[in-house]
Amino acid sequence: MQLKLGELGWQWNSVYFLPVLGLLGMGWLMVTSASTGIAASYTGNSAYFSIRHGIYVLLGIVAMLYISRIPIAYWRQFELHMMIAAFIGLVMVLIPGIGHEVNGSRRWLNLGIIKIQASELAKLAAVYYIAGYLVRRQNEVLQSFWGFVKPMVILVVMVLLMLVEPDFGAAVVLLGSAMIQLFLGGVRAGQYFVLTIGTLVLAVIVVTSEEWRVQRLMAYLDPWAPEHVYNTGYQLTQSLIAFGRGDIWGVGLGESIQKLFYLPEAHTDFVFAIWAEETGLVGGLVAIGLLTFLVGRIWQTVWKAQQNGYMFGAYVAAGIGSMLAFQVVINLGVNIGLLPTKGLTLPFFSYGGSSLVLACVMVGMVMRIHHEAEQMEVGGSATKGAAA
Known part of the structure; x- marks a missing residue:
């Protein structure tokens, strides 16, 4: 395009x-x-x-x-690229010498003149990924449990990388935004309830770990x-x-x-x-x-x-x-x-x-x-x- x-x-x-x-x-x-x-x-x-x-x-x-x-349609062709770049950034911040550590958290990529927070890019990439998924797989999301689970597996991996940094706040924001997008996309109430309970359980585990x-x-x-x-x-x-x-x-x-x-x-x-x-x-x-x-x-x-x-x-x-x-x-x-x-x-x-x-x-x-x-x-x- x-x-x-x-x-x-x-x-x-x-x-x-x-x-x-x-x-x-x-x-x-x-x-x-x-x-x-x-x-x-x-x-x-x-x-x-x-x-x-x-x-x-x-x-x-x-x-x-x-x-x-820039037309929004232009960004749709880069959904996959944005997610790959997000994962690469989240991994790179954990590498000594590349990731910049502040107050015990390794969240920034040091580019010299500016330090970029990898989780910020990851959150935006996740928004586009979920939006594209809901449009492409609307029937699957509405009718199948796996249509709901598949995008969540990818987001959970992203969240786990954020928790390693650690960046608990960014993880909460990412999951919260995704849950609202999925709710608007028509996810069934039972699935949404399971997602909410799972998120709360994960939060408790992370806080007490x-x-x-x-x-x-x-x-x-x-x-x-x-x-x-x-x-x-x-x-x-x-x-x-x-x-x-x-x-x-x-x-x-x-x-x-x-x-x-x-x-x-x-x-x-x-x-x-x-x-x-x-x-x-x-x-x-x-x-x-x-x-x-x-x-x-x-x-x-x-x-x-x-x-x-x-x-x-x-x-x-x-x-x-x-x-x-x-x-x-x-x-x-x-x-x-x-x-x-x-x-x-x-x-x-x-x-x-x-x-x-x-x-x-x-x-x-x-x-x-x-x-x-x-x-x-x-x-x-x-x-x-x-x-x-």
């Missing part, structure tokens, strides 16, 4: 363009404020992470606009206990202190105390806690509102594509929307102590080049699906008018 890029112009009026710009701008402001202390300490330049994040924001915008010009995971879970249940508050519960307690200091209106932009080496990973996984400290409940609700609006728009696109019979686009958009929603819920849940601490970034807000650019790429794909669904709707209306 020859690639024919669409015209650039409709993107400016897309329902996604301005909300994503707002998210990226707010994220850049968050990272700038949260990273000043650690940047000055590590590099001598308090704006170091801010400048790098700004470059990633620009790259993300360019990537989003470019990807939105390592002593450090059990300790982290106990710290989550009571982070203020004397044995946890300065140990495994330290990060959560400092995050909660940040939320408490923020109150309703916050202490003011740039005035956070917790970012001054009290709260670890203040500009990455816990950037929202610093934002809440500086802008309070009001600023936190604005950020959550923008994220909710974007996810809601994506699900509107799922509905529009489905109504127009564009099932492949609907499944892809559903996978992407689910993935972003899971990441938001898990990250915010970790920040406020509703979920055990996991290393999962907040989409569009947390510092990180590959995760930010890939989030923009996914939005570009949904923009394209929305555009193509609208074109189908217009074409269908014109056909009906002509017939009348």
Whole structure:
């Protein structure tokens, strides 16, 4: 299939363009404020992470606009290639010298100028694989138990590779997104119930298989206990202190105390806690509102594509929307102590080049699906008018 890029112009009026710009701008402001202390300490330049994040924001915008010009049908021919590349990446990160280790987790491929998180690419590959499978094998999925099992076997292998890194958060997001895609694809209730129970059992086994995971879970249940508050519960307690200091209106932009080496990973996984400290409940609700609006728009696109019979686009958009929603819920849940601490970034807000650019790429794909669904709707209306 020859690639024919669409015209650039409709993107400016897309329902996604301005909300994503707002998210990226707010994220850049968050990272700038949260990273000043650690940047000055590590590099001598308090704006170091801010400048790098700004470059990633620009790259993300360019990537989003470019990807939105590519017809979704073009990606279908690369489903298998994407899955193979995903597996290769997940294996390569485990190889010493190739995989880059941070805080005991080997999740990144070091490419010199940028470090790519292999699980991010794997999640997107899985979304396309499941979408393609549901379209190709729809009758088999609806009628046969094996039609449901076969794609899950491949995803379980992918999840096991993620757990070896370990990256439990990415594994949960991948499985959660796949389950929602399969549910929309018409998987029978009994099979879906078995999948849900199996996922929960796997989660329990994984959590209890390592002593450090059990300790982290106990710290989550009571982070203020004397044995946890300065140990495994330290990060959560400092995050909660940040939320408490923020109150309703916050202490003011740039005035956070917790970012001054009290709260670890203040500009990455816990950037929202610093934002809440500086802008309070009001600023936190604005950020959550923008994220909710974007996810809601994506699900509107799922509905529009489905109504127009564009099932492949609907499944892809559903996978992407689910993935972003899971990441938001898990990250915010970790920040406020509703979920055990996991290393999962907040989409569009947390510092990180590959995760930010890939989030923009996914939005570009949904923009394209929305555009193509609208074109189908217009074409269908014109056909009906002509017939009348």
